[in-house]
Amino acid sequence: MPATSPPVSFDPDRGLAVLRTPNSVYALRLHPDGSPRHLYWGAPLDTADLAALPATGSPADSSFEDDAAADELAPQTGARFGPAGLQVRFADGTRGAQWRFTGHRADGGELRLRLQDRRRPLRAELCYRVRPDSDVIERWTELTHLGPQDGTDGPITVDRLDSAAWRTPALPDYRLSHLVGGWNSEFQLRRDRLPVAETVLTSRRGLTGHHANPWLAVDDGTADEEHGEVWSTALAWSGSWRITVHRDPVGRTGWTGGFGHDGTAWTLRPGERLHTPVFAGLYTAHGFGASSTAWHEHLRRHVLPQPERDRPVLYNSWEATGFDVSEAGQLRLARLAAGLGAELFVLDDGWFGTRCDDRSGLGDWTPRPAAFPRGLRPLADEVHRLGMEFGLWVEPEMVNRDSELYRTHPDWVVHSPHLDATELRHQLVLNFARPEVESWAHRTLDTLIREHTVDWLKWDANRPFTEAGWDGHPDPDRLWIGHTRAVHRIMDRLRADHPGLRIEACAGGGGRVDLGMLARTDQAWTSDNTDPVDRIGIQHGFSQLFPAQAMAAWVTDSPNPATGRSTPLRFRFHVAMAGALGIGGDLSSWPAADLAEAAELVARYKQIRPLVQHGVQHRLTPPGPVAAVHYASRDGRDHALLVWRPSTRFGHPPAPVRLPALDPAARYLDPDRGREYSGAVLVHRGIEPPLPAGDYASCLVRLHRTDS
Ligand code: DGJ
Numbered sequence: 001m002p003a004t005s006p007p008v009s010f011d012p013d014r015g016l017a018v019l020r021t022p023n024s025v026y027a028l029r030l031h032p033d034g035s036p037r038h039l040y041w042g043a044p045l046d047t048a049d050l051a052a053l054p055a056t057g058s059p060a061d062s063s064f065e066d067d068a069a070a071d072e073l074a075p076q077t078g079a080r081f082g083p084a085g086l087q088v089r090f091a092d093g094t095r096g097a098q099w100r101f102t103g104h105r106a107d108g109g110e111l112r113l114r115l116q117d118r119r120r121p122l123r124a125e126l127c128y129r130v131r132p133d134s135d136v137i138e139r140w141t142e143l144t145h146l147g148p149q150d151g152t153d154g155p156i157t158v159d160r161l162d163s164a165a166w167r168t169p170a171l172p173d174y175r176l177s178h179l180v181g182g183w184n185s186e187f188q189l190r191r192d193r194l195p196v197a198e199t200v201l202t203s204r205r206g207l208t209g210h211h212a213n214p215w216l217a218v219d220d221g222t223a224d225e226e227h228g229e230v231w232s233t234a235l236a237w238s239g240s241w242r243i244t245v246h247r248d249p250v251g252r253t254g255w256t257g258g259f260g261h262d263g264t265a266w267t268l269r270p271g272e273r274l275h276t277p278v279f280a281g282l283y284t285a286h287g288f289g290a291s292s293t294a295w296h297e298h299l300r301r302h303v304l305p306q307p308e309r310d311r312p313v314l315y316n317s318w319e320a321t322g323f324d325v326s327e328a329g330q331l332r333l334a335r336l337a338a339g340l341g342a343e344l345f346v347l348d349d350g351w352f353g354t355r356c357d358d359r360s361g362l363g364d365w366t367p368r369p370a371a372f373p374r375g376l377r378p379l380a381d382e383v384h385r386l387g388m389e390f391g392l393w394v395e396p397e398m399v400n401r402d403s404e405l406y407r408t409h410p411d412w413v414v415h416s417p418h419l420d421a422t423e424l425r426h427q428l429v430l431n432f433a434r435p436e437v438e439s440w441a442h443r444t445l446d447t448l449i450r451e452h453t454v455d456w457l458k459w460d461a462n463r464p465f466t467e468a469g470w471d472g473h474p475d476p477d478r479l480w481i482g483h484t485r486a487v488h489r490i491m492d493r494l495r496a497d498h499p500g501l502r503i504e505a506c507a508g509g510g511g512r513v514d515l516g517m518l519a520r521t522d523q524a525w526t527s528d529n530t531d532p533v534d535r536i537g538i539q540h541g542f543s544q545l546f547p548a549q550a551m552a553a554w555v556t557d558s559p560n561p562a563t564g565r566s567t568p569l570r571f572r573f574h575v576a577m578a579g580a581l582g583i584g585g586d587l588s589s590w591p592a593a594d595l596a597e598a599a600e601l602v603a604r605y606k607q608i609r610p611l612v613q614h615g616v617q618h619r620l621t622p623p624g625p626v627a628a629v630h631y632a633s634r635d636g637r638d639h640a641l642l643v644w645r646p647s648t649r650f651g652h653p654p655a656p657v658r659l660p661a662l663d664p665a666a667r668y669l670d671p672d673r674g675r676e677y678s679g680a681v682l683v684h685r686g687i688e689p690p691l692p693a694g695d696y697a698s699c700l701v702r703l704h705r706t707d708s
Contacts, residue, residue, distance in 0.1 A: 005047065007130045008111045010104045014051050017104070017111060019128055020044070021135040024283040026128075028072055029055065034099040035078075036113055036126060038070040038167045038254070041231065042283055056167075056252070069252050072113075072126055073141060073165055075099060083198055083244040085162030085256035086143075090120055091154030097122055121146035121153055121270070126164075136298040138278045139164035141258070147270040156268040160242075162258035163279035168231045171220040174253045176245060177232075177288070179213040179541050184529040184562055186210050186510035187541030193221060194247045202242040204261040206414075206429070206465030206480060210511045214241045215545045217291060218253060225289040225619060226660060232284075232291050233257070234545055236303075236515035237277040239484035240264070240465075259481060267475040274481075277516055288544070293616060296547035303519050304550065305495060306502075311523055311549055311580035311613055312389060313341060313602055316458070318348035319530070319556045320586035323357050325350040326371050327379055334379070336587035338386040340595065341602035345383045346391035346458055346504075351376065353403060359426045362398050363405030365444050376452045384453065391456030391504075392448065396441045397487065398427045398462060412437050414479060416469030424463035431470060432490075433482025442490045449498050458525070459491070461507040484516070491520035504552060510538075513546065523550045523580045530584060531560040532567050532575035532696075533646045537623045539578055548631070549613035551579030555598070557586055567696045569594055571644065573601040574698035578612065578629050578642050581605045604700060608640040615640075618661045626654045628689065632661055639668070639703040643689040646696060656686030668703040676706065 010017045015030030016039075027039040027050045039053055056070040068080040076084040076096035089095050099115040102123075106112075111128040123146055129138040140163045145156055168174075174194040178201055181188045201216060203209035214235035223230050235241055235257055243257030258276050260266075268274055282298070284291040300307040315337030321329060325347065334345045352368055353361030361368070367375045380390040399406045399413060401423070406413070413428040415421045421428055432438050448454060465483075470476035491503055505517045506525035513524040524546070527538050535553065542551050553576035559566045576582070581602070587595065605612075611631040620628040620641075628643040639662070645654060659682045662668065666679040677687065682703075691697040 006106075007109045007132065008106045008128070009047070010106050010111060010113075011051075012104070015101070016047070016051050017113065018047055018050060019111065019130050019137055021130050021137065022133070023285070024135050025050070026137050026281075027053075030101050031055070033078065034101045034115065035068070035075065036072040036101075036115075037068070038072060038165070040169065041167065041281070042169055042229065043285055066248070069246075069248060069254060070167060071165060073124065073162060074256065082246050082248065083256055085160065085165050085258070086124065086141075087159035088122065089157040089159065091156070097124070099124070120156075122156060131302060133301055134298045135284065135294050136280050136282045136302075138280045140276045140278050142273060142275040143268065144273040145268040145270050153270070155270070158266045158268055158274060160258075160260065161266075161274060161276055162256045163235065163276040164258070164281070165254055165256035166231070166233050166281050167252070167254035168218050170251055171253070173221040174247050175219050175221040177217040177219070177544070179215060179544065181210050181541075183210050183508055183511070184527060185534070185538070186527045187213065187538045189541040189544060194218070194245065194253060196247050196249050199245040199247075200242060201245070202261055203240050206239055206468065206483065207461060207507050208238050208241070208512045208514045208517070209464075210509065213545070214243060214257070214514055216243065216245070216255070217288065217544070223287050226287045228287050230284050230288055230291040231281070232295070233279060233281040234295070234515050235259075235277060235279050236519065237484065238487065238512050238514050238516045240480055259484075264477040264480055266477055266481070280515065289619060292544055292619070295545050296617060299515070299518060299547055299550070303515055304522070305520060306522065307549065308614070309502075309522070310609060312343035313605065314344040314346055314391065314456075314552075314582040315340070315342040315587075316346040316348055316391075316554065316582060316584045318393070319554075319561060319584045320588070321350070323350035323355060327374065330379055331382055333587055334383050334386060334388070336595070337583065338388055340583065340587070340599045341606065342388055342583060344389040344391050344456055345386075346393065346456060347376070347379065348393040348458065349395075349460075351392070360400050360402035362395060362400040362427050363403040363430075365394065365396075365448055380453050389455035390453060391458060392452065392454045393458045393460060394445065394448070395460040395462060396445060396490075397430050397432060397483075399430055400427050411471065414465055414468050414483075415471065416467045417471045419467040419469070422466040424466070427463055429463065429465050431479055431483065432486035433470065433479040438486040438490065441486075442493055445490065445494055446497065449494065449501060455500060456502045456504065457494070458504045458506055459521070461512060488516060488520060495520060510542070513542075518546065518550055523552045525552045526579070529562045530554050530556040531563040531565050532572045532644075533565060534563065535575050536627050536644055536646070539575070540619065540623050540627070543617060543619060543629075548579045548617050552582055553577075553579035554582040554584035556584045557589070569597055570601065571696040571698045573598070573605070574642055574700060575644060577601070577605045577608065577700065580613065608700070608702065611638055611640045616661070620657050620659065625649060626657070626689070628657045630659055630661060636663060637705045641687070641689075641701040641703070642698070643691060643701070644698045645691050648693070648695055648697065651693070654689055654691055656688050658686040659683060663705070666705050667707045669706045670701055671704055672702055677703070
């Protein structure tokens with residue numbers, strides 16, 4: 001391949017489009033019927049070789065076969081019988097578009113292919129973007145109603161508009177990796193053989209969801225952490241979504257996905273345009289570890305707003321006080337937190353309106369007089385004086401019926417006039433798609449930040465949507481898109497107007513963590529489950545796509561409030577040190593020895609923070625009897641290894657942990673234990689982790705390269 005191959009090219013004569021990233025290539029070709037069809041996605045190939053590839057068409061010359069399995073966006077017409085990423089209905093009842101290719105635009109790293117329906121005023125643009133420092137390909141779709149050409153075309157109903165369809169080359173077998181879970185059990189990694197069937201991963205909740213995350217990876221069933229080709233994709237959307245994976249009986253596998261879920265439909269009026277979120281795809285040749293590393297790099301370079309800023313060690317009072325907050329109680333906790341080395345103090349739920357429990361006050365964002373008679377400013381000022389930043393919990397999208405906001409604006413909630421509205425946690429969802437609700441929320445948050453010198457917002461959302469209608473609106477399902485877009489927009493505006501502000505994403509734990517949310521937040525609250533044993537698995541799943549700097553991890557009390565399990569403080573810290581460390585326990589009940597040990601562990605964390613938050617993460621073992629994660633500095637000189645053994649078996653010593661990312665030719669010193677190692681031994685044979693005896697054993701090992 002010539003060294004000068006452009007990142008994006010389109011050859012109109014051959015109808016061939018090629019997108020190049022540093023280590024992969026993606027190619028598609030126009031079919032004679034005008035539809036762009038997938039050609040190749042994998043290791044780099046020459047353009048001439050790509051042009052010579054046969055089309056991925058029908059496997060047999062039969063009137064029963066599907067010849068369009070490779071559509072870049074399947075339009076529900078022709079011999080296409082798989083999942084269609086574009087589903088439209090015209091005013092006369094006709095379903096499906098038939099394309100004519102009308103042109104392209106290749107500009108820097110961006111390619112747009114323009115398709116026009118042969119008879120109707122409907123245009124689709126398939127959009128692609130690559131960047132010089134990432135193997136991720138970003139794709140999205142823009143659909144435009146071009147207006148009545150003959151005065152007879154009415155609105156177009158859009159039943160499905162996916163961002164992109166993806167496809168792997170033919171593999172001997174197919175395995176799907178994805179993340180499942182629930183409240184308190186997010187990010188559980190599943191690795192299942194794909195059935196010959198359509199498999200739908202989806203959220204119908206209006207939020208990304210605890211139960212599934214819009215990330216998946218496909219391999220041939222043999223890839224492991226260090227070896228094998230992996231194709232993975234992630235959707236940048238924080239509302240309902242749907243990805244349909246199709247392994248067909250002929251041995252082909254592809255998937256199509258985007259925002260929305262089954263049963264929702266949008267109306268496109270003449271002149272209107274609907275654009276989808278980005279659906280990003282990544283090919284890697286060296287296993288799940290390399291795939292995660294490449295995603296982490298991409299997020300750091302192109303998604304997270306301020307990746308270079310250290311995530312502060314935070315203290316959050318929620319598990320200590322619940323709703324029982326007061327100025328004196330929070331000040332006591334703030335002083336203790338500062339003594340441990342916390343850099344940010346976050347006042348959680350309960351500080352506003354009449355909020356003494358979860359039944360009232362949500363929506364009334366002024367300090368609760370009984371808890372903060374002098375307002376929040378004295379607390380914020382003292383937190384700042386103690387050398388910490390001040391953070392505040394908000395849940396702007398929600399309202400209790402028992403609130404001034406609801407009494408004043410009962411019509412602002414997501415509801416259907418002829419259905420009873422279901423309350424969950426005694427609350428309803430505000431319809432942020434309504435411009436007046438969006439501007440109220442923005443104004444309210446902006447004022448809060450200014451008046452209370454807020455440095456950090458924890459933005460929570462504690463229920464999904466139900467009975468989601470929009471009374472009086474001609475296109476009520478727009479709320480599913482409009483709400484999410486408004487949330488994103490408000491966050492973007494707040495950040496722009498308050499450059500120092502940081503935002504933590506939360507939805508009852510990890511219910512809204514995705515590339516769309518992380519483009520405007522600094523980190524995500526991973527799970528309300530802070531039990532360190534459960535967290536090892538949750539963190540393992542989280543790390544498949546998201547970097548450690550975005551993973552909020554707290555040390556809380558023992559026994560753990562969620563699981564009742566008792567674990568040593570050191571073990572809890574060592575697990576939480578694998579992400580953005582926080583403390584969430586009731587410090588006023590911690591014995592002096594625990595406070596002293598905690599302060600020492602916070603200081604240790606700050607030593608390794610550059611590696612954890614800004615280095616490269618290598619997962620060393622899947623969660624099991626012994627689990628371990630390795631963080632390396634970018635220059636390869638400094639390393640931190642966290643090893644956890646939740647339960648001992650027969651008193652056997654743990655097996656050595658191999659460190660394949662080290663340089664076998666180098667030498668490494670463990671400065672804390674004064675031991676020196678040969679790199680070759682660490683790479684090929686491993687290190688004996690210095691774990692203490694017993695259950696809930698853990699250790700932190702630092703290594704420093706000494707030979708250069
Ligand atoms: C759910 C969050 O995940 C918790 O951390 C806490 O903020 C509560 N909401 C407060 O209601």
